[in-house]
Amino acid sequence: MIKENISQVLENIKTACEKSGRNPEEVTLVAVSKTKPVAMLKQAYEAGSRDFGENKVQEIMDKYPQLPSDIRWHMIGHLQRNKVKYIIEHAALIHSVDSLRLAEEISRQAEKKQIHANILVEVNIAQEESKFGIFREEAIQLVENISKLPWISVKGLMTIAPFVTNPEDNRKYFRGIRELSVDIMHKNIDNVTMSTLSMGMTGDYMVAVEEGATIVRVGTGIFGERNYPL
Numbered sequence: 001m002i003k004e005n006i007s008q009v010l011e012n013i014k015t016a017c018e019k020s021g022r023n024p025e026e027v028t029l030v031a032v033s034k035t036k037p038v039a040m041l042k043q044a045y046e047a048g049s050r051d052f053g054e055n056k057v058q059e060i061m062d063k064y065p066q067l068p069s070d071i072r073w074h075m076i077g078h079l080q081r082n083k084v085k086y087i088i089e090h091a092a093l094i095h096s097v098d099s100l101r102l103a104e105e106i107s108r109q110a111e112k113k114q115i116h117a118n119i120l121v122e123v124n125i126a127q128e129e130s131k132f133g134i135f136r137e138e139a140i141q142l143v144e145n146i147s148k149l150p151w152i153s154v155k156g157l158m159t160i161a162p163f164v165t166n167p168e169d170n171r172k173y174f175r176g177i178r179e180l181s182v183d184i185m186h187k188n189i190d191n192v193t194m195s196t197l198s199m200g201m202t203g204d205y206m207v208a209v210e211e212g213a214t215i216v217r218v219g220t221g222i223f224g225e226r227n228y229p230l
């Protein structure tokens, strides 16, 4: 089942790429495995997945030792500063940076381990009160400030679009993120690339790909419904 789901998602990504004149190789599927048992992650791994997304530090800590070491773990959930030290070595990409203070802690912990941390800045594009992430107007300033930190590289932007029944309703937000990334790119800030746009989930990833997503984060569409909402 998981294998078939992954094939279907990859097929849909390909279709969205064809529709928008993109190369499917530009798009990485992150399998969002939060709340799901290791046995299911192994199935996804066997079906070819190497990028897994989790939203809790503890869950990454529990799972990574039980799975092959060539997995790239994506931290996609809100990250508390006091937990950065636990995942700094295990997260290939931290998608959820929304403050300078958090970025400073990431840089500090990365220095301790003598590694370079790759991050995305999370933008609350629809300005929803319930969501983390900075507003669009604050993004350029935050990226500029983070760019001065020595052990951290900004690779792009991430957004969690509103929950909608018609994915077309989110197209304007995905487009907005893409435009914002182009604006930031044109600033030519040292240490900053805007090569990565993490946007699109089970309900709307095809629209996100049409609008330029380079990472889509799909949970339910691969592993089925979660038992409890997170």
Ligand SMILES: *Cc1c(COP(=O)(O)O)cnc(C)c1O
Pocket: 032, 034, 055, 076, 077, 160, 201, 202, 203, 217, 218, 219, 220, 221, 230
């Ligand atoms: C849970 C989660 C997803 C995946 O959601 P689905 O609708 O199950 O695909 C993607 N991104 C983030 C940040 C999440 O927390």
